[in-house]
Amino acid sequence: MKPAFLALFAALAVAAAAHAESPQDIVAKADEVRNPGKPFRTTDTLTEYVSGKPRAEDTLIVFSKVDPATRQFRNLVHYVAPPRDEGKMVLLDGHVLWFYDPSSKASVRISPQQRLIGQAAIGDVLTVNLAIDYTAALVGTEAIEDAARQKRTCWHLDMKAANDQATYSRVEAWIEQGTYYPIKLKVYSDSGRLLKILYYRSFEDRLGGTRPGEAVIIDAVDSSLVTTVRFGDSQFQDIPEAWFQRDYLPRVPVE
Amino acid sequence: MLRAAPLALAASLAATAAFADENSDLNLIPEAAQPSAPAPPPAAAASVNGRVYLEDTGTLNSVRDNLPVAAPPPSTADWQERLFLDAREQWSLGQGVSLAYSGRMNFQATDRIDLPTHENVRHDFREGFLTWTPTSGWFFDFGRINLKSGVAAGYNPTDFFKTHAVVEPISLDPAVLREDRLGTAMARASYVGAGVSATAAFAPEFERESPLFTTTNLPSFDPMFNRTNAHPRMLLKGSADLGADIAPELLVYREGADTEYGANLTHGVGQKTVIYGEWAGGNGTSLIDQALGYGRATGTIPGSAPSVLPESHAKTFRNEAAIGASYATEYNITFNLEYHFDGEGFSHQDWRNWFTLGQRRANIPGVAPQLWYIRGYALDVQQPLARQSAFLRFDWVDAFVPKLELTGFVDIDLFDGSQLTQLTADYYLTNYWTVGMIASTNLGSRRSEYGSLPQAESLLFKIARYF
Numbered sequence: 001m002k003p004a005f006l007a008l009f010a011a012l013a014v015a016a017a018a019h020a021e022s023p024q025d026i027v028a029k030a031d032e033v034r035n036p037g038k039p040f041r042t043t044d045t046l047t048e049y050v051s052g053k054p055r056a057e058d059t060l061i062v063f064s065k066v067d068p069a070t071r072q073f074r075n076l077v078h079y080v081a082p083p084r085d086e087g088k089m090v091l092l093d094g095h096v097l098w099f100y101d102p103s104s105k106a107s108v109r110i111s112p113q114q115r116l117i118g119q120a121a122i123g124d125v126l127t128v129n130l131a132i133d134y135t136a137a138l139v140g141t142e143a144i145e146d147a148a149r150q151k152r153t154c155w156h157l158d159m160k161a162a163n164d165q166a167t168y169s170r171v172e173a174w175i176e177q178g179t180y181y182p183i184k185l186k187v188y189s190d191s192g193r194l195l196k197i198l199y200y201r202s203f204e205d206r207l208g209g210t211r212p213g214e215a216v217i218i219d220a221v222d223s224s225l226v227t228t229v230r231f232g233d234s235q236f237q238d239i240p241e242a243w244f245q246r247d248y249l250p251r252v253p254v255e
Numbered sequence: 256m257l258r259a260a261p262l263a264l265a266a267s268l269a270a271t272a273a274f275a276d277e278n279s280d281l282n283l284i285p286e287a288a289q290p291s292a293p294a295p296p297p298a299a300a301a302s303v304n305g306r307v308y309l310e311d312t313g314t315l316n317s318v319r320d321n322l323p324v325a326a327p328p329p330s331t332a333d334w335q336e337r338l339f340l341d342a343r344e345q346w347s348l349g350q351g352v353s354l355a356y357s358g359r360m361n362f363q364a365t366d367r368i369d370l371p372t373h374e375n376v377r378h379d380f381r382e383g384f385l386t387w388t389p390t391s392g393w394f395f396d397f398g399r400i401n402l403k404s405g406v407a408a409g410y411n412p413t414d415f416f417k418t419h420a421v422v423e424p425i426s427l428d429p430a431v432l433r434e435d436r437l438g439t440a441m442a443r444a445s446y447v448g449a450g451v452s453a454t455a456a457f458a459p460e461f462e463r464e465s466p467l468f469t470t471t472n473l474p475s476f477d478p479m480f481n482r483t484n485a486h487p488r489m490l491l492k493g494s495a496d497l498g499a500d501i502a503p504e505l506l507v508y509r510e511g512a513d514t515e516y517g518a519n520l521t522h523g524v525g526q527k528t529v530i531y532g533e534w535a536g537g538n539g540t541s542l543i544d545q546a547l548g549y550g551r552a553t554g555t556i557p558g559s560a561p562s563v564l565p566e567s568h569a570k571t572f573r574n575e576a577a578i579g580a581s582y583a584t585e586y587n588i589t590f591n592l593e594y595h596f597d598g599e600g601f602s603h604q605d606w607r608n609w610f611t612l613g614q615r616r617a618n619i620p621g622v623a624p625q626l627w628y629i630r631g632y633a634l635d636v637q638q639p640l641a642r643q644s645a646f647l648r649f650d651w652v653d654a655f656v657p658k659l660e661l662t663g664f665v666d667i668d669l670f671d672g673s674q675l676t677q678l679t680a681d682y683y684l685t686n687y688w689t690v691g692m693i694a695s696t697n698l699g700s701r702r703s704e705y706g707s708l709p710q711a712e713s714l715l716f717k718i719a720r721y722f
Binding site: 047048049050051052053054055056057081082083084086087095096102103104105106108109110111112113114116117118119142144145147148149164174184189190191193197199201202214216218223225226228240241242245246247248251254255 | 277278280281283284285286287288290304305306307308343347388391392394401402403405406408430431433434445447448449450452454494500502521523525526527528529531581582583584585587589652653657658683685686687689719721722
């Protein structure tokens with residue numbers, strides 16, 4: 001009798017929370033699970049699998065800091081591996097992206113679409129607050145399995161791009177009720193094509209909270225391509241404003 | 256009530272089926288990609304800013320016969336084999352000081368040079384400089400530095416330090432030409448703050464101008480400062496973020512007694528497009544005058560030799576510009592389309608003169624070499640010969656199969672329609688090995704810019720090992 005009462009109480013509490021929060025609030029709280037508000041850096045290891053076998057590994061250091069004017073993150077990405085790409089950098093500041101190659105000493109302006117190029121795309125490691133770039137609508141409550149095949153009761157949200165800085169045109173998200181853990185995302189192109197399916201997993205203590213330690217990205221266009229992203233070596237770090245300048249790219253002191 | 260129950264049951268079953276479908280995505284995650292133990296912090300790398308690789312290339316060239324204007328020696332090699340070790344590294348020395356080196360050690364053999372000779376071995380000293388950062392945002396550099404400017408992909412009028420700097424490129428792709436070029440010995444001060452940046456650079460003159468090098472007379476272990484520091488040069492440039500994605504960069508460049516001005520601007524349009532423009536202008540002479548003047552100053556062309564093409568030593572304000580756009584598709588392909596204008600380049604009349612005089616006076620000693628010298632000079636200073644040209648480039652990542660990257664470009668002379676085309680394929684076998692090939696062709700009629708070149712096609716195979 002007692003467990004049943006507790007279960008009923010928990011269900012009511014979740015239902016009440018759902019009524020109290022707008023879909024946008026839910027996405028914002030899930031953003032807080034994924035990313036802290038303070039500037040930080042992570043070392044992301046991307047492992048690409050082709051037909052089930054590991055094919056390549058990239059290592060990127062990502063520096064992220066919220067722009068107080070937009071509340072969106074600005075990002076600096078530094079390539080550590082593979083060796084042929086070592087030292088290359090990408091700067092994302094709002095709508096503006098620059099790619100810097102130390103071999104040619106050239107900074108090239110790139111479009112937001114170019115974030116999505118390649119199996120291990122830069123767009124997959126950029127720190128983004130979804131609540132800023134998307135308008136969410138609640139589809140319903142669904143129980144789905146997470147990446148470890150554990151049942152999770154989630155809000156199913158349908159998000160449409162709210163500005164031209166959004167990486168994708170549309171995102172479907174499954175966010176666990178109560179914890180606000182992001183469990184699963186589906187991202188779509190402008191033409192409505194399902195591009196990727198993303199699972200967050202290995203929740204762990206990181207950057208002052210319980211956050212996903214890994215993401216699994218399934219290429220929906222060619223499902224033989226799967227990429228895992230390990231968010232490692234996370235630490236808070238002061239990041240000067242000047243770092244988010246094109247001319248600072250050759251100067252960023254990465255150690 | 257009785258009717259509602261089956262409906263509710265059906266809805267419940269449908270929802271269950273939908274969730275089951277949602278869960279079926281998990282079947283796509285391979286066993287090998289199951290959760291890993293938290294990764295230990297990466298081992299402290301000696302450097303995360305350097306790159307070292309060993310590359311071997313083999314090139315086959317096909318050469319045209321019966322050129323409208325006979326090309327002087329050395330003729331294009333039929334084949335070339337080249338092995339090089341390329342290194343770029345940066346070390347922190349403490350106290351805000353760091354040291355950077357960039358260079359390439361080449362071993363080569365062709366059917367145009369004897370083996371073994373000093374021509375088989377060459378070191379390209381691209382960069383070597385100290386950086387001092389006394390306080391955040393301020394940087395002082397001293398040494399040989401590759402100072403690059405410009406936002407266009409095919410031609411950079413504001414890249415003032417590009418002249419005479421490229422040594423035997425592997426590829427004709429402008430993006431690659433920027434990689435293997437010599438820096439200039441200079442002192443440079445830079446400030447980068449929030450929304451603003453400024454750079455001042457001064458390169459002293461301490462060498463005499465060298466004659467244009469050919470593929471058979473490059474020195475082996477000479478830093479070749481005579482290519483980069485034969486005149487005092489100064490550059491001031493700055494940019495400011497004005498908001499609304501407008502952050503122009505303005506430049507003032509002075510070489511010897513001549514001053515040029517420049518500007519760069521980019522702007523994003525939607526998710527997929529970036530538009531950009533680059534301009535430089537200043538008082539100067541035509542490319543023909545510059546080439547012949549350089550030839551006389553360096554002794555390649557006798558001072559008493561008359562000009563084959565009409566010269567005008569009058570300096571007038573001349574413009575150079577590159578405007579274009581990049582467009583990225585959903586299918587991993589990025590296109591760049593550009594229009595190039597070189598106010599110092601060949602006019603229609605210049606081209607007519609070049610071909611007509613080259614054919615009519617072919618039997619007069621020195622005529623053909625002087626005509627070809629002008630073209631060689633333009634290549635050496637990386638300036639388009641054509642006054643107007645169009646440039647289209649594409650880059651396709653994961654083309655057809657993962658890890659295959661295709662890059663191609665076509666440079667079109669808008670006067671005669673002739674084209675330089677190149678297709679590059681790189682296949683990233685592993686994180687450490689890359690194989691690839693480069694095919695290039697010069698297309699056009701015999702009396703056209705690219706159709707008149709000795710080299711018709713070339714095919715290069717390469718394999719690279721990264722460390």
